[in-house]
Amino acid sequence: MRFTVAHLKRGEKGIIKDISADQIPIKLFEMGCLPGSEVELIQFAPFQDPMYININGSFLAIRRETALHIEVEKVEEKPTL
Amino acid sequence: MSKQINVALIGNPNTGKTSVFNALTGLNQKVGNYPGITVEKKEGVCKLPRGVKAHILDLPGTYSLNATSLDENVVIELLLNKKDKNFPDLAIVVTDVENLKRNLLLFTQIKDLEIPTVLVINMADRMSKKGISLDIPLLEEKLNTKIALVSSRKNTGIDKIKELILDHRNIPTSTCVDTTVIDKTYFEGLQNAFPSQSVYKLWLVITQDINFANLDRNLVKDTSDFSTKSKSDLKRLQQKETIIRYKFINDVLKEGYKVDLNAAKGLRSRLDRILTHKIYGYVIFFLILLLIFQAIYDWSQYPMDFIDGLFATISDWTKNTLPPGAFTNLIAEGIIPGLGGIVIFIPQIAFLFLFISVLEESGYMSRVVFLMDRVMRRFGLSGKSVVPLISGTACAIPAVMATRNIESWKERLITILVTPFTTCSARLPVYLIIIALVIPDTTYLGLNVQGLTLMLLYLLGFGTAVFSAWALNKVLKIKSRSFFVVEMPNYKLPLIKNVGITVLEKTKSFVIGAGKIILAISIILWFLASNGPSDNFRNAEEIVTNQTESNNLSSDELATKIASYKLQNSYIGIAGKAIEPAIEPLGYDWKIGIAIISSFAAREVFVGTLATIYSVGSEEEDTIKNQMAAEVHADGRKIFNLASGISLLLFYAFAMQCMSTLAIVKRETNSWKWPMAQLFIMSGFAYLVALIAYQFLK
Incomplete structure (x- = not known):
């Protein structure tokens, strides 16, 4: 199974690997949602939908069904003390 | 220098573009519409040194030149059409220093149209707090512009x-990004086919089709012959274009823009933790809603009472001061009460727009959209439907227009169709007077029954809206992907100047827009009630006197008889009698029938119409309420009793509200199909419910 933005937990980050272009509105590209960008999951609404994310400094809310089309590689962060 | 400099303000939403516009023009601005569409057109004049004036056009906010809505399309149509009289001599792109990277995307697109473009980096006051430093000369050089x-x-x-x-005149027009590299052969072919056109312009015209097919085709003829690529191919190219643009921007910002990440975050994340919280988030939203309703229906009562009294005084004064005659009657009974009926709504409208504009300016509205999306989607709506549904409690017209930013056509259509169910402020006077007449002023479980009834009517309106959304979602077979992207802007303290201008503008346009209709209706009604087609009307005095000769009436009684005979034989009386059979089963007489029909122009006209009909029909001036309470059927039963009152309340709760709403729905859906469906289904349902209620209760 592909690991996507929808699989991130709150506070986790990932680097975008691939985007299913046909399923994603052009507006999302324009907001900086492009391969190589970093995504941070900030908050879920109840039922984990929509999701509040930070892509390269753009703070956006997208629906889960859109998030499922953005494949990411999880960034393992060392806990900062 | 006589020629004005044409300046276009362009920028992403949430960059403070309107603040810049307000700062440049002050109150020298006017808000209109673009011809044929309801997109707001804001323009103003900016006075420059040496007596030069600049005409500033504040274009709708857009993220890029790939339009996805009517509002955004306005920007592209203007920038691609050199012949437009508003075509800018200078484009000013407004950006937010915190989102410079994303905001520059639009800047590079406009630069590539070879329009003289300067860059405004706004919100500079936040730089030190956010640890941002800028190298302006370097950025100016790399972007080849002035900042x-x-x-x-x-x-x-x-x-x-x-x-x-x-x-x-000295602003460079060179381009930023060479888009042709994304597909060399395709762009070469394009250029060869249209040698006289800029290839980037051609590309924009072709790709508009994917997102939004509303561009003026005359600009570049027969591009359709050149659609050698499929839609998804074009979309992939657009993605590539976006990537190379960002590559360019990243290169520019690498040296010119430094941000200390540790200084960032802070307020946003702290506020978001509470305001978007699973429980507190909803509690806070609910409290804010309560506050809004409190303001609209309680606080505004004081200024409204004052306005009511003021107009009654003026009307009285006019009647006593001007020489008696038809003209005085027209002013005192037609025009002044008509005007009062408009002015009285100013406090409510102003409060509503005050709250909406504060919530939007502060960035909170996006959080509401985020919180409500999932709940609303169950009913076929979008999180973005919340704003229209709240606005609908003031007036359905701005509410229907507020649906524009809903991306999915199906969700947007459903929102438009159900919004008129929410109880608009124009229905309030109708509810108030009927409740006062037929619902006892007692308490039940410590609550005022009249107040409870009013609240029930609001809940009924909102409940019906949600329920019909759910039903429409099941019935409508529209394939539409629910793209949903909401920017969550930074929290900001709203600027008083911006809020003030918004409230002023919206109130003004309501007063003038609705005012014209209400004024016209009250004059027409007065005329129709004071004139009649037949000899019966003209010789009313004689006929009534002859008829009642034997009864020995006092002169007062006689005058009342004459007036009521006149009214029955006036144009309005004849029309009312004609429709009476249709509304009798609902418990209404012909006067209510006239009021219902005329209130289709605007809801609040209902009370005004009855006031006009009754005051034409009686010699003594009394309050509308007392006059309505005194109305009886031929057999002595009261016209306004519990059964007919409830039936009227329900009719107004469900019926399609007014012709202005129909007109705006026609414009926004671009077809008569939907407003007509609303008219017949809603009004038919209202008739049925009112019929059942009356027959059951009588």
């Missing part, structure tokens, strides 16, 4: 913008 660093909050840098406007 003004502005804080519209602190009012700094505005003079620099004015300087740049004066200097517009």
Whole structure:
């Protein structure tokens, strides 16, 4: 199974690997949602939908069904003390 | 210098573009519509040194030149059409220093159209707090433009913008990004086919089709012959284009823009933790809603009572001061009460727009959209439907227009169709007077029954809206992907100037827009009630006197008889009698029938119509309520009793409200199909429910 933005937990980050272009509105590209960008999951609404994310400094809310089309590689962060 | 400099303000939403516009033009601005569409057109005049004036056009906010809505399309149509009289001599792209990277995407697109373009970097006051440093000369060189660093909050840098406007002839027009590299052969072919056109312009015209098919085709003829690529191919190319643009921007910003990440975050994340919280988030939203309703229906009562009294005094004064006659009657009974009926709504409308504009300016509205999306989607709506549904409690017209930013057509259509169910402020006077007449002023479980009834009517309206959304979602077979992207802007303290201008503008347009209709209706009604077609009307005195000769009436009684005979034989009386059979089963007489029909122009006309009909029909001036309470059927039963009252309340709760709503729905859906469906289904349902209620209760 592909690991996507929808699989991130709150506070986790990932680097975008691939985007299913046909399923994603052009507006999302324009907001900086492009391969190589970093995504941070900030908050879920109840039922984990929509999701509040930070892509390269753009703070956006997208629906889960859109998030499922953005494949990411999880960034393992060392806990900062 | 006689020629004005044409300046277009362009920028992403949430960049403070409107603040810059307000700072440049002050109150020298006017809001209109673009011809044929309901997109708001804001323009103003900016006075520059040496007597030069600049015409500033505040274009709708857009993220890029790939339009996805009517509002955004306005920007592209203007920038692609050199012949437009508003075509800019200078484009000013307004950006937010915190989102410079994303905001520059639009800047590079506009630069590539070879329009003289300058960059305004706004919100400079937040730089130190966010640890941002800028190398302006380096950015100017790399972007080949001039930059003004502005804080519209602190009012700094505005003079620099004015300087740049004066200097517009010396602003470079070179391009930023060579888009042709994404598919060399395709673009070469395009250029060869249309040698006289800029290839980037051609590309924009072709790709508009994917997102939004509304561009003026005359611009580039027969591009359709050149659609050698499929839609998804074009979309992939657009993605590539976006990537190379960002690559360019990243290169530019690498050296010119430094941000200390540790200084960032802070307020946003702390506020978000509470405001978007699973429980507190909803509690806070609910409390804010309560506050709004409190303001609209309680606080505004004081100014409204004052206005009511004021107009009654003026009307009285006119009647006593001007010489008696038809003209005085027209002013005192037609025009002044008509005007009063408009002015009285100013406090409510102003409160509503005050709250909506504060919530939007502060960035909170996006959080509401985020919180409500999932709940609303169950009913076929979108999180973005919340704003229209709240606005609908003031007036359905701005509410229907507020649906524009809903991406999915199906969700947007459903929102438009159900919004008129929410109880608009124009229905309030109708509810209030009927409740006062038929619902006892007692308490039940410590609550005022009249107040409870009013609240029930509101809940009924909102409940019906949600329920019909759910039903429409099941019935409508529209394939539409629910793209949903909401920017979550930074929290900001709203600027008083911006909020003030918004409230002023919206209130003004309501008063003038609705005012014209209400005024016209009250004059027409007065005329129709004071004139009649037949001899019966003209010889009313004689006929009534002859008929009642034997009864020995006092002169007062006689005058009342004459007036009521006149009214029955006036144009309005004849029309009312004609429709009486249709409304009798609902418990209404012909006067209510006339009021219902005329209230289709605007809801609040209902009370005004009855007032006009009754005051034409009686010699003594009394309050509308007392006059309505005194109305009886031929057999002595009261016209306004519990059964007919409830039936009227329900009719008004469900019926399609007014013709202005129909007109705006026609415009926004671009077809008569939907407004007609609303008219017949809603009004038919209202008739049925009112019929059942009356027959059951009588």
